[in-house]
Amino acid sequence: MKELPYKLQAIIVTKRPEHLFERLHAHLLDHDVAARLSGGSLFVDLPAVSGMLRLMDGSIEVDIAAADLESLYFAKVWLQDAVAEERASETIRIVWSEDCLQRHLPPSFSVLTVDDIVDITPRMRRIRFRTADARSFDTLDDMHLRILFNFQEFADEHASQGSRQGSSPSDVSPIWRAYTVRFVEPENHIIAVDFVLHSAEGPGSRWAARARRGDVVGAAGPSGGGCGDAAWYLLAGDETALPAISRILESLDERATATVVIEVTGPTDKISFTSQAAVETRWLYRDDHGGDRRGLARAISSMKFPDASRKRFVWIASESETANAVRATLRDRGLTKEEQVVAAYWHRT
Ligand SMILES: Cc1cc2nc3c(=O)[nH]c(=O)nc-3n(C[C@H](O)[C@H](O)[C@H](O)COP(=O)(O)OP(=O)(O)OC[C@H]3O[C@@H](n4cnc5c(N)ncnc54)[C@H](O)[C@@H]3O)c2cc1C
Structure with a gap:
């Protein structure tokens, strides 16, 4: 684990620690957090948070370290929420160590x-x-x-x-x-x-x-970050991405070109965008395809991307399965990490 100044420990007591351990691993992957499994422990290394979950007999031990109190606070909230989702099916108790989060609210509250x-x-x-x-x-x-x-x-x-x-x-x-x-x-x-x-x-x-x-x-x-700087943009997503896409478009100048692909339920969900950039927008309606939710991933996989000689940036936010499918497409097309943000904005349960 990285050496970071703010630390927190917990023990999660459960009758089925192996099962919970697997579920927490799945939660991390769902949230696009890379977790490394090694010797019965799960390691997470993010820029501001580092964590370890150790599988024990009858429990899971958790160590979290963070660069600041805000990141520590939200790492704790993440674990509480992930465990709460599993609690519906069994009795699980989290015992937190005496921690530096005496506050009940984050510093930026x-x-x-x-x-x-x-x-x-x-x-x-x-x-x-x-x-x-x-x-x-x-x-x-x-x-x-x-x-x-x-x-x-x-x-x-x-x-x-x-x-x-x-x-x-x-x-x-x-x-x-x-x-x-x-x-x-x-x-x-x-x-x-x-x-x-x-x-x-x-x-x-x-x-x-x-x-x-x-x-x-x-x-x-x-x-939560922003959007990269480029000459060509692909901005895509579902309804939840519309506020960010609108804001990004408003920030672009006339030298930029943007292709916008949005999947919504039907035509009444359409909104208009304002931008100085040259914008081409494509609306996909789930209702036209019997509620099929794979339209966005399909549309992106059939798109032609400019080659890397043009400074390009792809910003996409959607439901997590779609986000995973799109990540695979971008990998196949050879886009680098620096050329993309693909965010899972929500998870279907
Ligand atoms: C960085 C970021 C920015 C976001 N910006 C926005 C934003 O500007 N506006 C916005 O509306 N959302 C936005 N979202 C998405 C929003 O956080 C999620 O949709 C969230 O799950 C909504 O919480 P909830 O309490 O309504 O539902 P939850 O309690 O999280 O989920 C309850 C049920 O609703 C389902 N569900 C959740 N979201 C959706 C959805 N969008 N469509 C269909 N079913 C859903 C879940 O699968 C679950 O079954 C953003 C997410 C992220 C990570």
């Missing part, structure tokens, strides 16, 4: 208050949030944020604990989801997020569907 709500398509809702420091989100290098949907529960719990000495850490599990900052109005203290109102309804889409002016959520970020 801020509060967002709903200012305005507009439906931009039947399945896409734009929410403008008022926040004390919108300026910090005004960067294309990190286009994303995380939203804490049950922030009110945290606030209520802390209020009821008051300022009692030695109050115990929160029992409320935080519900974080990642979103894209669609635009920022720093002078008005506003950031906007476009929420897909998907029919499977998780906490994020449920919250967005019921949001009212004045409602509050928590936020962390900005995070």
Whole structure:
């Protein structure tokens, strides 16, 4: 493991440690995190986080090290969420060591208050949030944020604990989801997020569907990177990629060329883009193919790419299976790591 300053340990107690170990490995791969298996341990090495899961008799030992408290916080949230998904089928307990995360919220935490709500398509809702420091989100290098949907529960719990000495850490599990900052109005203290109102309804889409002016959520970020610099772009994805693709297109100048391929349910999900670049857009409708969700991967595998003499960049975000299929296509076409971002934005369960 890399030597990083912030550390955290845990023991996961379960009747079937081998099974959970395999499931956690699968979760990592689903999230496109390369994990190395060696001598009964799983090693993860990311730029800001390094981790080890060791299979023991009746438990799994976990070591996490991070470059900063924010990365440590979200590594902990990731493990809690991955274990929670498995908990439905059996009893699993995580025992955390005395850790340096005394805080229940990440260092970049801020509060967002709903200012305005507009439906931009039947399945896409734009929410403008008022926040004390919108300026910090005004960067294309990190286009994303995380939203804490049950922030009110945290606030209520802390209020009821008051300022009692030695109050115990929160029992409320935080519900974080990642979103894209669609635009920022720093002078008005506003950031906007476009929420897909998907029919499977998780906490994020449920919250967005019921949001009212004045409602509050928590936020962390900005995070998550941006798009590379190129002369030719392929920007592609499903509904969840639309906010980022819109933002990237708005940032391109007239020297750039962009091919945009989007897969949505039907024509009512179409939005318009603004860009100075020469943009060619192709909309794919699942409804035209009986709900078939492989259209995007197929469209990309049949595309012609300019050769490497032209500075090119591919930015794609979609459901995880599609993202995996697209990664394989880009590998076959010889695109380098520096020429692409392919992100799994959500996982079908
Ligand atoms: C960096 C990043 C940026 C993102 N930006 C945006 C954004 O700007 N706008 C946006 O709407 N989403 C965005 N997403 C995707 C969003 O985080 C996921 O869709 C997330 O799962 C939604 O959380 P939830 O609580 O609604 O559903 P979850 O609790 O995560 O899942 C509940 C159920 O819904 C299904 N599900 C989840 N998402 C979808 C979906 N999009 N379509 C169909 N079924 C789904 C799951 O398979 C599961 O069955 C982004 C993701 C990442 C990683």
